[in-house]
Amino acid sequence: MNMPLHRITELILKYHRHTLVPEEQEELQQWLAGSERRQQLFIELTDIKWLKEQLEQQDKYSEQKIWSKFEALVPEVLTSIPEPSIPLTKVRLLQRIGLRWAAAAAIFVLLGAGMLVYTRLHKTTANLAIPQVAHNILPGGNKAVLTLNSGQQIILDSAPKGQLTIQGTSQVSKTDNGKLSYAAIGPATGTAVLYNTLSTPRGGQYQVTLPDGTSVWLNSASSITFPTTFSENERLVKITGEAYFEVAHIISQKTFEKVPFVVEAGGTKVTVLGTHFNVNAYTDEDAVKTTLIAGAVKVSSGNISKMIRPGEQSRLNGKTNSYEIIHPDLEDVLAWKNGKFSFRNTDVRAIMRQISRWYDVDIRYKGNLSGIFFSGGISRKDNIDKLLELLELDGRIRCDIKGRELTVMPNEQ
Structure with missing residues (x-):
């Protein structure tokens, strides 16, 4: 089946955002079944690594080479537009797509193969721009502070492995894999109740085995207070x-x-x-x-x-x-x-709260961001720039970083 360029664009965007309804999934499958070339094109357009490589290479191409490669990559997409009675030039092709679909074509640009024709589209639609992400803030990791009953604090991420202290009838240790562990070394009968608090900062997480053998995973900006003997x-x-x-x-x-x-x-x-x-x-x-x-x-x-x-x-x-x-x-x-970010139709502000805690950044909002939701996932081991690039990919928001302040705004360009 043939399909208009703008519809292909819309379906691939929804695929990226995991928002395809069953009828649209079937529509996309029917288009893909039309040829192996379409399937290969789809694989490229949904490969984030490939898209990034195309973006990084765009400045190395002349405009003519970009156009030639685009024509070679997506002939079936172009044939979904009715043939004119006169030869179709590059300028006339864009005119035939029309201003209504110029933005959709530019989004197609941002999704990969179309990036090769970015220069041509940028000249035609001057209001379109590729989002830029400044700075490269590292992800969080195993960071925590243990506050003992006496008020003494132990910074766990820099503490040596092995026994750290004795609290009541529990031996407190940092294991070989960096976890905190409490183990009984004597009967609890008649002993005073002591309390410890394990706290993680923004950008931190930690795992502890409590005196009863219960395992606890603490997310960033969290704490747990517990007795050293239950x-x-x-x-x-x-x-x-x-x-x-x-x-x-x-x-x-x-x-x-x-x-x-x-x-x-x-x-x-x-x-x-x-x-x-x-x-x-x-x-x-x-x-x-x-x-x-x-x-x-x-x-x-x-x-x-x-x-x-x-x-x-x-x-x-x-x-x-x-x-x-x-x-x-x-x-x-x-x-x-499990070391991931996973969003399913999640409000952008809820996503930013998670980003704030894990990457230890302050969030500012500008403009109206209501009604903007995202679906998708990425490893929490990735730097912040990769996550923000994915959020900016479909052109709805823009993110600017200065120091440890992240400003999020609608992309109104």
Whole structure:
């Protein structure tokens, strides 16, 4: 099937943003089935590395070479436009596309093969520009501070591996793989309760094994406060920010029942007996979000108390006292723990809050950014410039960095 250039552009853009509806997926598949050349072109247009190479090479081509290579790459796209009765010149081709679709053609330019004809389109549509990303801010990493019961602080990212200190009846160590670990070295009976706090800065993350064997992953700009020895009746911890838990099953030696594990976060209490779950309690988010991966948990706040099942997420808004349960994409929820950014129709401001925490940058907004959503993913190991390039790729926003301040604005050029 033949398809207008602007429609091909639109479908490929939606493919990049993961926003194709089933009917559009079928439409794209039918166009691709038309020939192997179309399939090869599609592979190139969806290869970020290839696109970047084309962008970097654009200045090395003369205008004539650019045009010739473009004609060789996409003859089938060009044939989707009806043939004129006179020879089709480069200028007349752009005229036939029309001003209405000049912007779409330029977006096609930004997506790869069309980049080879950028010079020609730039002269014709002077209002189009390729976004530029300044500075190269490095991603976050394993950074954290451990505050002991006495107030003494240990900077973990620079601390040596091995035993760090003794807290009550627990030996505190930094393992060979850089994690924090608490291990019992004596009975807890009759000992004073000591509390430690593990805190990550913006641009930091850390993993800790608590005294009961529970594993906790802390996201950036987060903290967890816990006793160095848990009681037989309850295991209580408090968090700020975001943390993922894999709770150890503990049986009380007195009651022979499971000892509950309780997380307090932003006015919400999560009670579990042994399970995997994620709690997001950043103060700049609109709700405390508890997502259950496996097991069972009870979420409570004030007079609200609900059980949630695996695959569900509770959202408690303390300001409005509202509560809801949704079924999120678990890959998106756990992306931070797995070293990724993952967005699914996510508001640009929500994305920028994540960027602020991980890359330790301050965000400023200019202009109206309402109604701008993104879908996609990228490794958290990548520098900030690569992430911003992807967000700017479809031409809806522009990002400028000065020092550690990132300004985000609609691309109105």
